Amino acid sequence: MKYTISVLVENHAGVLSKVSGLFSRRGFNIDSLAVGITEDPSVSRMTIVVDGDEYIVEQLEKQLNKLIPVIKVKTLAPSEKIARTLSLIKVSAGTGKREDIMRISELMGARIVDVTRSTLTLEFSDTTDRTETLETLLRPYGIKEIVRTGIIALEKGPNCTRLSKRPH
């Protein structure tokens, strides 16, 4: 089963390598990892998707918490999170194909961010499932290149993964 874990870390050089080193060392399988700064520039948030079971996720949470630059770890329950991935998809779009691709793009809610005589580049931000649907729809036209970010996720509702370890 896939688990999404939200991790707040100190925004220092070397933290990413500590986290990724932990994963390989303890034999955890990362599906995706995304990192960026938060509302507090001294803190970054990592969203990590791992494949495993309850034991693995519990161990992972505990081992992550042991890393000194890790401030907070929270596993987001599937029903209680909003998760998105951002994709850029370059599709060949010669004469006769462009119209179709533009229609698919509109239907799926993607944006066209680059146009050439032979290609269209789509920007799409949505769930993994819908991203896969878009890919399936575009494949017959010839996908030339895809880049996807790791999944980023937040809890639904007013709850926040806060810096509780920080003293007031």
Added chain:
Amino acid sequence: MMTGALAMVKCLEKEGVRVAFGYPGAAICPFYDALIDSSIHHILVRTEQNAAHAASGYARISGIPGVCIATSGPGATNLLTGIASAYMDSIPMVVITGQVRSDLLGRDVFQEADITGAAEPFTKHSYLVKNASDIPRIFKEAFHIASTGRPGPVLIDVPIDMQKTSIPAFDYSTPVNIIGYKPRSQGHSLQIKKVIEALKESKRPVLCAGGGVFSANALKELRVFVDRCGIPVICTMMGIGSLPTEHPLNMGMLGSHGCVPANKAIRDADLVILAGARVGDRAVASPGQVAERAVVIHIDIDPAEIGKNMPAHIPIVGDLRLVLSELAENCDWKAPQDWVQQVTNRKMRYAQVQVQPIKGFIEPKSFMRTLSERMQPNAIICADVGQNQIWSANNWIVRDGRFLTSGGMGTMGYSIPCAVGAKHASPSLQVCAVCGDGSFQMSMMELGTICQEKIGVKIVIMRNTCLGMVRELQDNHFGCRHSAICLDGSPDFVSIAKAYGIAARSISSNQEAESAIDEMLENDLPYLLVCNVSPDYPSR
């Protein structure tokens, strides 16, 4: 104004460091220069790995982080085994390494090694100093992290230009505040209540004491709890000595190399309290089975240890000293007498097994007993790794002293540098390293350190002319096909010792043992005793 190097030395002084173990080199020269004017006593080891082992021995006896120092590149990489050994056994340690100039980092210059990267899996935390004015904060944090929570080694890598740079002010008064590091110490009171309830329902309870008893300095609290409740105790190798060997409720060491009464106690138990023990594979081969039969109560300061190797029914995260004293205060329960009688009877039965002397050789088990009886009650024994370790673990009688060994990593060559460190932490105590002829040759260069420092470390070599533990494995699991275990070519150890000016003697029978041991212990000078043991003599 002072240099970064001087600030480093000042930090160590502020932390109360009296002794440091190390080996200099180009990239750490500014620090060594500043060290000349310090009261800190520097011990020059003969290879960097032993600086880390000595710092480990020092930390285990003094209770404060051991400090070891090496230069960049090979100096730093030589420390790795020592750092990893300390990490596995949760020993507080601050490791200082020199590094090449910060503007040259990553260019593969002479003696450059990414030591923070290499040591990452074996350190509790590490720092690469990028700004000399951070030195006081980093050192203060390093000592704090190394010694609090679950102790462990912390590495500080200091580029040579950071040591030379002047820093505007030295302020060591700012309290440590690391937002991601707030170890919990008090056990949850609700969990403690649950333990007491579970104890009341148990018919066959047992307490398994691990190295955490020492890390938490909880010997007294353990003793009070055990005496009050009368609960039988078994020890992991790291937990040996947490209760005196001859305490009526001490059933001995468990595990694949442990003793029958201890292993049967945990097998028959319906309740197991794991006290600062991480249930390593050599201690409990099938932890799942134990948890099926018994209610498992796991007390550990490190939440990640709970449920890692053995499922726990009642987890308690906290400082063992606090948890045990709270348990003792709130518990008016007594372990069922029939169960205590059952395990005690078994202990007596196995204790009666007599070992046969072997002609022309020392019988190691009775030798260990004799050695421990003739040494002072508070003596420290540092057991190496291999058969000598098992003979020591199962037969050394700990009274008021300590049993030190490399439990988690099983690092050969640990005992002698560990003894050097332990003796520096407590110079008035008798300290004895017990090693094999294999492990001795991994650290025999430290005889130089011992002579230079004129410290009375006693060394016993259980010489069986082969790598006995591996040979035993090959006998038992590889059809007696012996591969690469013969130590032919070893020197005459007595002559080696004498070349260093160390008194030495070789014995081949237990009759000679008493007089040889007394000769070894008659003064506080170094001594090397070679005990010739049959290569066929098993670990257990």
